[in-house]
Amino acid sequence: xxxxxxxxxxxxxxxxxxxxxxxxxxxxxxxxxxxxxxxxxxxxxxxxxxxxxxxxxxxxxxxxxxxxxxxxxxxxxxxxxxxxxxxxxxxxxxxxxxxxxxxxxxxxxxxxxxxxxxxxxxxxxxxxxxxxxxxxxxxxxxxxxxxxxxxxxxxxxxxxxxxxxxxxxxxxxxxxxxxxxxxxxxxxxxxx
Amino acid sequence: xxxxxxxxxxxxxxxxxxxxxxxxxxxxxxxxxxxxxxxxxxxxxxxxxxxxxxxxxxxxxxxxxxxxxxxxxxxxxxxxxxxxxxxxxxxxxxxxxxxxxxxxxxxxxxxxxxxxxxxxxxxxxxxxxxxxxxxxxxxxxxxxxxxxxxxxxxxxxxxxxxxxxxxxxxxxxxxxxxxxxxxxxxxxxxxxxxxxxxxxxxxxxxxxxxxxxxxx
Numbered sequence: 001x002x003x004x005x006x007x008x009x010x011x012x013x014x015x016x017x018x019x020x021x022x023x024x025x026x027x028x029x030x031x032x033x034x035x036x037x038x039x040x041x042x043x044x045x046x047x048x049x050x051x052x053x054x055x056x057x058x059x060x061x062x063x064x065x066x067x068x069x070x071x072x073x074x075x076x077x078x079x080x081x082x083x084x085x086x087x088x089x090x091x092x093x094x095x096x097x098x099x100x101x102x103x104x105x106x107x108x109x110x111x112x113x114x115x116x117x118x119x120x121x122x123x124x125x126x127x128x129x130x131x132x133x134x135x136x137x138x139x140x141x142x143x144x145x146x147x148x149x150x151x152x153x154x155x156x157x158x159x160x161x162x163x164x165x166x167x168x169x170x171x172x173x174x175x176x177x178x179x180x181x182x183x184x185x186x187x188x189x190x191x192x
Numbered sequence: 193x194x195x196x197x198x199x200x201x202x203x204x205x206x207x208x209x210x211x212x213x214x215x216x217x218x219x220x221x222x223x224x225x226x227x228x229x230x231x232x233x234x235x236x237x238x239x240x241x242x243x244x245x246x247x248x249x250x251x252x253x254x255x256x257x258x259x260x261x262x263x264x265x266x267x268x269x270x271x272x273x274x275x276x277x278x279x280x281x282x283x284x285x286x287x288x289x290x291x292x293x294x295x296x297x298x299x300x301x302x303x304x305x306x307x308x309x310x311x312x313x314x315x316x317x318x319x320x321x322x323x324x325x326x327x328x329x330x331x332x333x334x335x336x337x338x339x340x341x342x343x344x345x346x347x348x349x350x351x352x353x354x355x356x357x358x359x360x361x362x363x364x365x366x367x368x369x370x371x372x373x374x375x376x377x378x379x380x381x382x383x384x385x386x387x388x389x390x391x392x393x394x395x396x397x398x399x400x401x402x403x404x405x406x407x408x
Contacts, residue, residue: 030279034272041267045260055261059270062261066271070278134257137250156251161214177205184240184247191250 018084026073037066040085044092047157051096051150053142061099065092082164089158090168093150100146140190148183151176197222203233207240 013021013035024032044065049058068091076087141149147169154165166176197219200206209215210223227234262270 028279028283030272030276033275034268037268037271037275038264041271042260042264045262045264045267046255049258049261050254058261059267062267063271063274067274067278070275131257134253137254138258140250141254152247152251156248156255162209162212163214173199174201174205177200177208181204181208181240184243187247187250188243191246 019078022073022076022078022084025070033066033070036069036084040088043157044088047089047153048092048096050141050153050157051093051146052099057099061092061095064095068095081167082160085158086160086164086168089154089160090170093154093169137191140187143190144183144186148179148186151179152183152187155180203236204240207233207237208244210237211241211244 013031016024016032016035018036018039021032021036025036041062045058045062048061048065049055052058052061065088069088072091076084078084080087141152144152150169151165154160154168155162158165158168160168162176162180163173166173169176196209196216197206200209206223210220213220215223227237260267
């Protein structure tokens with residue numbers, strides 16, 4: 001009596017690699033796109049939430065990031081370090097940077113106003129939730145300069161390697177490591 | 193990545209890569225050897241590990257205590273709605289075949305042609321502007337004193353010859369329609385019409401024009 005192995009099941013779309021899904025999306029398979037979105041939406045939203053410090057902006061940036069992915073599918077290089085995930089977080093980071101650059105000019109002018117309106121904004125009320133300790137932690141992270149925060153958040157939310165983070169941010173590896181080092185030292189000081 | 197250790201600028205970078213477990217086996221073994229003999233490096237590593245753990249703990253705690261901006265399902269649905277709309281819009285657009293690199297008209301050539309056209313237009317405009325028909329006698333057409341002393345151009349000489357020929361052809365005839373049988377330019381037709389209209393404000397000038405003049 002010979003044992004028969006069960007017939008091989010065709011792989012479900014959920015089990016496909018990012019690169020295969022990107023290929024399908026490029027061919028117009030929107031379902032493949034949905035698998036990708038579902039795969040990364042959680043981490044990406046949280047990453048953008050930390051960078052933008054605003055729920056509303058994080059959601060908008062999240063949508064813009066995916067639309068940009070669709071727009072630039074032809075430019076995705078499967079062989080690049082970090083694969084699709086690094087590319088996706090790079091686009092998201094660029095979107096966040098673009099936003100802050102465009103708002104940079106307004107920021108100074110509106111700084112005074114924001115200090116007042118923040119008290120009544122949903123984000124402000126949201127920030128008031130939680131314990132003193134949680135608020136202290138949030139503030140500590142918010143006090144980090146953006147480049148340092150980006151490296152720290154990329155490491156936490158994307159799980160990318162430092163070499164991939166450097167590529168994602170378009171900076172040398174030593175720069176990315178320097179930023180991470182400063183970030184963790186500063187957080188430690190702030191928490192002490 | 194071979195020789196990664198050599199690329200790292202300082203001990204902090206090396207130790208971070210060590211902590212993150214991103215060094216190759218050979219590089220890691222080399223760092224282990226250094227740590228075994230260097231007490232201060234071991235202290236640095238311990239300090240960095242404590243800061244690393246504390247930082248990630250802070251981020252983790254903030255992450256856990258902060259609800260996401262929107263539920264994942266809602267975020268996915270919103271993105272997919274916009275993505276589908278985008279795909280539909282892209283499909284409804286006319287298909288344009290991208291040009292193969294090198295086969296299209298080079299941009300520099302377009303620029304050169306545009307510059308050439310501009311130059312030709314300017315020369316043509318300049319030629320018309322220096323048209324003897326709009327010479328000093330016309331009054332009000334003189335742009336500057338240079339027009340008064342301008343040397344006769346080939347164009348002005350040609351027009352003078354044409355005007356002389358017309359004068360000879362039309363001598364003794366008031367029928368200006370005769371000239372339409374000739375292969376004349378619009379300017380010449382206009383000149384002929386105006387020259388036969390004595391009440392035209394430029395009639396004197398045009399009459400003078402038909403006479404030999406030294407001004408050109």
